[in-house]
Amino acid sequence: MASEANEPGSESGKRSDDRRGAARGTRAGCWSPQEGGASTPLSLAPRSPQPAAILGQPPRPGRRVRALEELDLAAKRVFIRADLNVPLDAAGCITDATRIVATLPTIRYVLEHGGLPIVASHLGRPKGGPAPELSLRPVADYLRRALDVPVELAPNCVGDAVESLIARQRPGQVVVLENLRFHPEEEKNDPVFAERLARLADVYVDDAFGAAHRAHASTAGMARFFRDKAAGFLLRREVDVLQRLLVAPARPFVAVLGGAKVSDKIGVLENLLGRVQAFCIGGAMAYTFLCAQGKPVGRSRVEADKVDLAAATLARAAARGVRIRLPVDHLAADRPQAGATTRVVGADDFPANLLGVDIGPQTIDAFAQEIAAARTALWNGPMGIFEVDVFSRGTMAIAHALAESSGTTVVGGGDSVAALARAGLQGAVTHVSTGGGASLEFLEGRALPGLVALEDAAPAEHAAVPR
């Protein structure tokens, strides 16, 4: 996929999957909330009040994360950290509103319970200062139409002008703060900046699953200034679904992994090794595994420094009795672009002058059978260079196999979600994660700073809180 650096909807970071924004570019023009399309609502209806029994890695002893329903919101200023990092086109129009739609239930709930939502997010990658093209104005405009209430865009995200704007609002209205990343202190998790953000509200709600793997001022630093804090509905649902994959997945559990790099997915693979019955591995990462088995891969993309790691993983899986299915045939091309000459080749006779751009038909059948037999299936990573139509058959077949499954099906990863949307199947799986990097880190078993910050602190930690 072409580099998307500096585009809204993309996220900086070490992972290639951090280039997010599902179904980017699939629609032109400005959207209104009524237009639907890729803004297919996720199933996020608020649930009846109950403690969040499962949320994230188990909180430290004596600590827990509260659900939104446990907070008293009436007449309260409620800071909602959302992930509204939507893709914009050159004219500044939102091309995919999925992320905004996903967080609407949390904003609505706060409105319905008499609170004043103060909605905050980052957008794109401003270079350490205000950038008009990365203003949250399009997001505020979208929210105004979607919620049908007055929505004010603040001129900044901290400071006197913002504080007095908030003081003039009444419950039933919404304030959208300007892009958090117009201040470099946000990503540095600067404590003074975190305190300035915290000063704006009485209650802290985090709904930004897509940013939960970042220890930034708005996702982690500011939470300690609040006695009343909770997970929003989107964050809770994401974590509930992913947690269930790690804790109690219905068996057989199959993980279909693909995409660009072994190094992006190896942590997930390792952490799932004791939990799945089978892995299906496609995409470029399959070639590193095939290399480890001594198979020919032609000019396919291989991470030479990860071949030993792949061999060790194969050995560990074999020792545990976990099936690792690698491609038995491929679509091979003379170049990785549209217009290439292609042919299907067997795994044992890969021509030296070609490169693998998709899994072949026998592999599609084998992976589809694994998915059909599974009661839980996780998919992360395309099976080929799906951006090119003629190389997308394997990826589309996986999307359809998941859609046809009667089991629990979960899709994560920006490109995989984009492929699912292209197949029009977003509504046909159990859960589509809105956070590429965050879902991978969660499935790796790592504690997400955004979740840890929500854990209720011991009372002493609130002693310095000015309210």
Ligand code: ADP
């Ligand atoms: P996700 O965002 O779903 O986690 P990744 O970012 O890991 O997925 O991988 C997606 C990228 O992998 C796509 O840009 C796709 O073109 C690339 N890719 C998949 N298969 C191959 C292949 N055989 N050769 C080169 N690139 C590939």
Ligand code: MG
């Ligand atoms: Mg990606």
